[in-house]
Amino acid sequence: MSKSLEADVKKICKACGNDRTRMMDIVRSVQEQCGCVSGEAMDLIAREVSCHRVEVESVVSFYAFLSTRPKGKVVIRLCDDVIDEMKGSDQVAAALKTELGIDFGETTADGAITLEHTPCIGMCDQAPAAMVNDEVVTYLSGDAARSMVRSLREHMDPKKLVGRFGDGNNGHDLVRSMVHNNIRQSGEVVLAPLAEGAALKNALAMSPAEVIRDVKTARLRGRGGAGFPTGMKWEFTRNAPGTQRYVLCNADEGEPGTFKDRVILTERPDVLIEGMTIAGYAIGSDTGVLYLRAEYAYLRSFLEQALHDRRNKGLLGKDICGKKGFNFDIRIQMGAGAYICGEETSLISSVEGLRGDPKNRPPFPAQKGLHQCPTTVNNVETFCCVSRILEKGPGWFAQMGSKGSPGTKVLSISGDCHRPGVYEVPFGIKLSDVLKLCGAEDAAAVQVGGPSGTMVSPAEFGRTICYDDLATGGSVMVFGPKRNLLKVVRKFLEFFIEESCGYCTPCRVGNVLLLERLNRILDGRGEPSDLPYLERLGQTIKTAARCGLGQTSPNPVLTTLKSFRSAYESLVKEAPDGLQPSFDIGAALGDAKTITGRESVHF
Amino acid sequence: MSETITFTIDGKEVSAQPGQTIMQAADAAGIYIPRLCAFEGLVPHGSCRVCTVMVNGRAQAACTQPVADGIVVENDTEKLLAIRRDIIEMLFVEGNHYCMFCEKSGNCELQALAYRFGIAAPKYPYLFPKREIDATHPDIFIDRNRCVLCGRCVRASRDVDGKGVFEFVGRGPQKRVAVNAEANLADTDLKTSDKAVEVCPVGAILRKRVGYAVPVGRRRYDHKPIGSDIEQAASKK
Incomplete structure (x- = not known):
């Protein structure tokens, strides 16, 4: 057993309090420091946190960004979602393969660079894109990929790949990213600026029950896509027996084609954090967890700083805004590459340091969630809506949007359109109007709500974006007439x-x-x-x-x-000879042909 | 005294205690709900979905869904039988099941379910996965070709034996049962007397050297279909 590995793992585990429930942080740190979570490392972790080795393996093998085998110092993860493919990720992939001399899933002989595919990284509006360790590179082309590999070979520093910073806070000192916000249309609810603490102070002037009443009066429904009434969820959580309660923010935006949370996290972290704090007050919780998808790791320091600033201003921490006894703080939990963790009970499993398996329901998280305690899990955008409701009043909020779907929705639009990006629109907007906004009048099909949503044909473009018709967590992917x-x-x-x-x-x-x-x-x-x-x-x-x-x-x-x-x-046909077309006689005889060394005389 | 809950399964009134699952209440009432991952004495898993029933029109796993007063449960309907048949066939094509020479034949719950549902051959194409066999342990072997990922061994080892010999690793189609060692079952503390060895519904975890001790024809499901014990227990009452 190597001494330095042992020392490293011990130190990492100790920093996490040798706490088995902090497994995600432990294995992420080991991966980062040691290049992988090897069998030896798993044995050590198991010993330190007093669990079985196979439990560690169970977690490590679940998440795409973790590995039991060594990877290169730099891992290039090229996004291979459908939009990136439409924008030319195949050429980028070919260039990367040639330039590196390896295939996907392989590491260069010198152990320097690993090449992988990864599903949607939330950059469809600036595709093709890739992650290089935690850095994001966007608007890739074959040429850009080649020069990226050449400069990586020189300095092996992904940070140096960032040339010009993106707009807004993408240029912030703690972000320094080439990612663009592409905010094409701001609304009054989510993307508008908020006077710091304005909503929180209003909330604290009321009783928690009154805050919940306001959220219910506003008829706010979950923005992740499922649309459960937020006020009701909070009420269930508040009324569930227990002393400890948790507020979880789902920032595991993984539905392909969705990237609006990334923009909210970049430009409006305060609106989100304020919403979480209000939730803490409303349900009677002192602990919040922001579950951030691994693909957005480049935003982590920036978000940590936002939390830190609010602590300094008395907007987080002890006796918030001078309200005696109201204590609430938030920590960031990083994911490690698993779409399923956007499902609320999977997210809870992950925060508990387990595989991201969903849990059996009942009990629902409101009754028994994180560590078996009453827990509310809400989407990033939902918390932002909460802030605005408490700032401007439930009546103001409820009069926007449509009858069953008050408020606005932030859409992430990508694909065959002239203006891909983020649009905050009132609920009830017709899909045809959305397509006009983004410059996609010749769309032949639109996928609303990501792969788990609906493929809409032109005959149905009169349908509306709302919970009662086309529900969406935000993803709108446009396909032009030439797409298969x-x-x-x-x-x-x-x-x-x-x-x-x-x-x-x-x-x-x-x-x-x-x-x-x-x-x-x-x-x-x-x-x-x-x-x-x-x-x-x-x-x-x-x-x-x-x-x-x-x-x-x-x-x-x-x-x-x-x-x-x-x-x-148009693709299926009845076989004329009565044989099943699905049966490929050539393939079935392939082995026999090789063995006998001759062609079949019959087929 | 706790109050009694009443509800219906396929129109028949059933009574239950609060905290019971639909499956427990159905068993007590002599109504068989087909199942695979569920096993008496183990925490319900809800993974195979064979016990899917409709509760007030919504699909739920009977093994995890608690009873509630007045719920309307559908169990023996054409629609549910079709879904269960689909799921059982999925389990057959997902692994490599060689009933004709498997020593578990006749005692195998997957095979017995197929017989009960009248499945002669699956309508889905076989996926023929490449799966690992582990025969390193002196008394027990694992043949993952036959594993249906029900998690009984995982739960029994963890919750009954207090050992944690088994756990799931990987995800999606790559998900498999791993052992608490670098690679080999021989390096774990699994014993033949462990509950984990006994609960496997198929021929994935087997004791060595006892394979054909009970001849074909005298095995558990050779004469009576799976579930008939539950149905008969009620008719005797």
């Missing part, structure tokens, strides 16, 4: 297979089977009976899967079968 929608569907399915936690059968196996049949159709071997097969399989997954990921994972197939059925029908 079934290939988009394939991409989405591959994403769900990659990101499934594997806990329940329908999601773990069903999506693999959906993809198998879709590939058959795309290969020209599909039969008309494959369409009802896909529908039934999709329905089984939708009904029987355990969590939101599984229940929505067949949506790409199901919604396109409904709105774009002709795209499937």
